[in-house]
Amino acid sequence: MYHPFSPHQRARDGLFGLQAAYRLQRHVPAGHRDFWGRVRIGAAHTCWPWTGGLSQKGYGLFQYMTFTERAHRVAWELTRRCQIPRGMVVMHICDVRACCNPYHLRLGTLRENTLDMYQKGRGHDQRGESSNRAVLTWEQVRTLRATWAAGGVTKEQLAAQLGISRSHVHNILMGRYWREPQAARA
Numbered sequence: 001m002y003h004p005f006s007p008h009q010r011a012r013d014g015l016f017g018l019q020a021a022y023r024l025q026r027h028v029p030a031g032h033r034d035f036w037g038r039v040r041i042g043a044a045h046t047c048w049p050w051t052g053g054l055s056q057k058g059y060g061l062f063q064y065m066t067f068t069e070r071a072h073r074v075a076w077e078l079t080r081r082c083q084i085p086r087g088m089v090v091m092h093i094c095d096v097r098a099c100c101n102p103y104h105l106r107l108g109t110l111r112e113n114t115l116d117m118y119q120k121g122r123g124h125d126q127r128g129e130s131s132n133r134a135v136l137t138w139e140q141v142r143t144l145r146a147t148w149a150a151g152g153v154t155k156e157q158l159a160a161q162l163g164i165s166r167s168h169v170h171n172i173l174m175g176r177y178w179r180e181p182q183a184a185r186a
Helices: 007-013 020-024 030-037 071-080 110-119 138-150 155-162 166-173
Strands: 061-064 067-070 089-092 105-108
Touching: 030 061, 030 071, 061 071, 067 071, 071 089, 071 105, 089 110, 105 110, 138 155, 138 166, 155 166
Parallel strands: none
Antiparallel strands: 061 067, 089 105
């Protein structure tokens, strides 16, 4: 299990001590010194909130020259002195989006980050009727499929009847849209 405060994990992560942020001040360009000035640095086990601007979703935003980057990503790169590898994301262990504590950050894939979000109860299923863009209900979809299976009707007629496009009807019938939940399939 990942534990950010164990000495072994710190060594594996490439962190160089509890006071990494303070010691980094001497080794980073002036623009990056501004970065740590906008982080409320505390104890290693507490969150270090970003005090600068935030995105609409609550992530810290750091502007350096002409670039804007999420603050937790900059914190990860500064404390490890390397770039985030392509295809990887910086995940918050603490689930505080504005946190820049390097001990609360770890690399992972987008898939790992999404699974982590659902396991911690922060995600919600946005398929089918749960989607805020849904035009149909499960009852209408099941009726559409049953009507198509019975025959004697075209996709254009079904689309006109439900107020959706022919391609949408096609994708529902092919199982690309409105897939039955696992429990209903069994």
